Amino acid sequence: MAANFWTSSHHNQLLQQEKIDVVHPEDKERGLTLEEFKLIKIYMTNHIWRVAQQVKVRQRVIATAVTYFRRVYTRKSLTEYDPRLVAPTCLYLASKAEESTVQADCYDEKYRFEVKDILEMEMKLLEALDYYLVVYHPYRPLLQLLQDAGITDLTHISWGIVNDTYKMDLILIHPPYMIALACIYIASVLKDKDTTAWFEELRVDMNIVKNIAIEILDFYDFNRVEASKGINDDKINAALNKLVAKP
Amino acid sequence: MGDGRGIAGGTGGAAGGVSNRPVWMQQYDLMGKIGEGTYGLVFLAKTKKQKSCIAIKKFKQSKDGDGVSPTAIREIMLLRELSHDNVVKLVNVHINHADMSLYLAFDYAEHDLYEIIRHHREKLNHSINQYTVKSLLWQLLNGLNYLHSNWVIHRDLKPSNILVMGDGDEQGVVKIGDFGLARIYQAPLKPLSDNGVVVTIWYRAPELLLRGKHYTSAVDIWAVGCIFAELLTLKPLFQGVEVKGTSNPFQFDQLDKIFKVLGHPTPDKWPTLVHLPHWQNDQQHIQGLKYDNPCLHNYVHLPPKSPAYDLLSKMLEYDPRKRLTAAQALEHEYFRIDPLPGRNALVTTQPGEKIINYPARPVDTSTDFEGTTSIHPQPEMLFLGVLQHHQLCLPEQVHVQFLWLGCRGCHKQTCQLSILLLKLVLEDLIQELCLFNVVLQHKHINSS
Numbered sequence: 001m002a003a004n005f006w007t008s009s010h011h012n013q014l015l016q017q018e019k020i021d022v023v024h025p026e027d028k029e030r031g032l033t034l035e036e037f038k039l040i041k042i043y044m045t046n047h048i049w050r051v052a053q054q055v056k057v058r059q060r061v062i063a064t065a066v067t068y069f070r071r072v073y074t075r076k077s078l079t080e081y082d083p084r085l086v087a088p089t090c091l092y093l094a095s096k097a098e099e100s101t102v103q104a105d106c107y108d109e110k111y112r113f114e115v116k117d118i119l120e121m122e123m124k125l126l127e128a129l130d131y132y133l134v135v136y137h138p139y140r141p142l143l144q145l146l147q148d149a150g151i152t153d154l155t156h157i158s159w160g161i162v163n164d165t166y167k168m169d170l171i172l173i174h175p176p177y178m179i180a181l182a183c184i185y186i187a188s189v190l191k192d193k194d195t196t197a198w199f200e201e202l203r204v205d206m207n208i209v210k211n212i213a214i215e216i217l218d219f220y221d222f223n224r225v226e227a228s229k230g231i232n233d234d235k236i237n238a239a240l241n242k243l244v245a246k247p
Numbered sequence: 248m249g250d251g252r253g254i255a256g257g258t259g260g261a262a263g264g265v266s267n268r269p270v271w272m273q274q275y276d277l278m279g280k281i282g283e284g285t286y287g288l289v290f291l292a293k294t295k296k297q298k299s300c301i302a303i304k305k306f307k308q309s310k311d312g313d314g315v316s317p318t319a320i321r322e323i324m325l326l327r328e329l330s331h332d333n334v335v336k337l338v339n340v341h342i343n344h345a346d347m348s349l350y351l352a353f354d355y356a357e358h359d360l361y362e363i364i365r366h367h368r369e370k371l372n373h374s375i376n377q378y379t380v381k382s383l384l385w386q387l388l389n390g391l392n393y394l395h396s397n398w399v400i401h402r403d404l405k406p407s408n409i410l411v412m413g414d415g416d417e418q419g420v421v422k423i424g425d426f427g428l429a430r431i432y433q434a435p436l437k438p439l440s441d442n443g444v445v446v447t448i449w450y451r452a453p454e455l456l457l458r459g460k461h462y463t464s465a466v467d468i469w470a471v472g473c474i475f476a477e478l479l480t481l482k483p484l485f486q487g488v489e490v491k492g493t494s495n496p497f498q499f500d501q502l503d504k505i506f507k508v509l510g511h512p513t514p515d516k517w518p519t520l521v522h523l524p525h526w527q528n529d530q531q532h533i534q535g536l537k538y539d540n541p542c543l544h545n546y547v548h549l550p551p552k553s554p555a556y557d558l559l560s561k562m563l564e565y566d567p568r569k570r571l572t573a574a575q576a577l578e579h580e581y582f583r584i585d586p587l588p589g590r591n592a593l594v595t596t597q598p599g600e601k602i603i604n605y606p607a608r609p610v611d612t613s614t615d616f617e618g619t620t621s622i623h624p625q626p627e628m629l630f631l632g633v634l635q636h637h638q639l640c641l642p643e644q645v646h647v648q649f650l651w652l653g654c655r656g657c658h659k660q661t662c663q664l665s666i667l668l669l670k671l672v673l674e675d676l677i678q679e680l681c682l683f684n685v686v687l688q689h690k691h692i693n694s695s
Contacts (some may be wrong), residue, residue: 004397034357096320124344125316134328
């Protein structure tokens, strides 16, 4: 289990991208587009990150929280599960699962939910996650692989890329070590390190690694464009307001 | 798993209509309460479909606004991933949104080592046969080896947490239970000693007693060593008096009990000993006393050269780094000599040997899932209520107790019995209560 990703629930629950890019019928009815769905997820990932910074939890807790968040919306609608409440609750639950519990009242900030709301949502989340709480992340394999490749000077940049992958759904689709490899690949290209021989020795499917890398780079491009247009609260609120409005 | 989602659109656990119970409860026939702990209550139930027995652990809702208890989260998280013959099986998780309580449903195990040992000590007055001891130990180590190779430390192994299956396909199979303190230790975010000292004191490894910070899976092996000795002698090997009160007190008596049996640890044999806080801080106490004659074999009545003694002493090695691992223990000569360990630890191997019928777990039929109200009206309450109603008073409290005990002996008839008794009481005068009790007891025995 903890030692073996291949027999884990995380592995068993990996999904195809097409299964993830589906707007829940209930949200669709209210006019939510796939683009808005993705935007809300990016926005809320950032939100989780911000809250986490305030309550000072470790990276792995944040990563687990984001994974829970994204996993919930492969099954549940944004209409039924208000993402503004689900986001801090995911962080709360992840902090327990990763053994660094933070008080529930610490999460009461931007959207001003009551502790009671978070605790109620915690139970609903457990159910929505089907009680599977163990999540694997690319961080550990990343460090091991960098060491193995003898390019530990790329740790900082590749670690940052791994962080950014949580703004996408990669963690729901690929084994964490493949994500780590893609991040190393990007980092080594950016920093002009020749890792070709090392990658060859690994005997992994380089097509998959490159495809993941391309997805990450595409995401950076998309983000640049979005940033120039500005993802602001208004845009998100407009999308979120669709969900409360009657269809 | 988690069929609670059909409930009223997820808004709460209240299933519409008569009762306030969530829909999932309807798939079980509740038999009664079988256990209680700091976390909450344990119930015995039967599934309506397969009629299989299930132990349902109910976690109390937190009062201080902490939501689902970390204990429950740990247990769910680990057991949802683990799957092994010698590890208890989590078959379902349920939530009652109405009162925010959480229920874990496990395959039911009729026995546990605590009860088995007690039965031998108090009822049978003879030791557990060699085959059974060896099979129990082998399966316990087999389950532990699985946990350790998956980076899980149990941290609270003790006889009452080692379950043994009763009648059925899995009769005599050991199941390690209660993962409320278990941890994944591959990458803990905080040092393992941070969330309080764990492991019941009698089974606690010396490095924990001396406040080692980064302890390892070796703490579980120490506990297994203690359990092995207890299976052999029917009494706890190191029965120290626990110091309670302050958080994480120094358990001197427990260490003293260990030293008495195993001799004093020395930095010579256990090099990292000198780094342990309590060893450094409490020199005159721990280092001052000297027990020079280790005599473990006398305590467990084993010849010093026997394989059983060799295995035991290697599991009770002071230095956690030298202590046997579960995998090494499974390879030990003890398990390769006659009698060989088997899957059903409770069968007999010797011709003419009697099969031991271990008692079934007592079931308290008066408690329901809420843990407070009664499924059947409790006889003594009913009884007292009627007395009160008729403005009668009891001659002596003893009679009520007598009655209550009489009813508890027979779980199925509690309700009928109390009604019968009430009739009798109402038909006659209270002074003759004693007589009726006797009459009732006879009826009771005849009818069951």
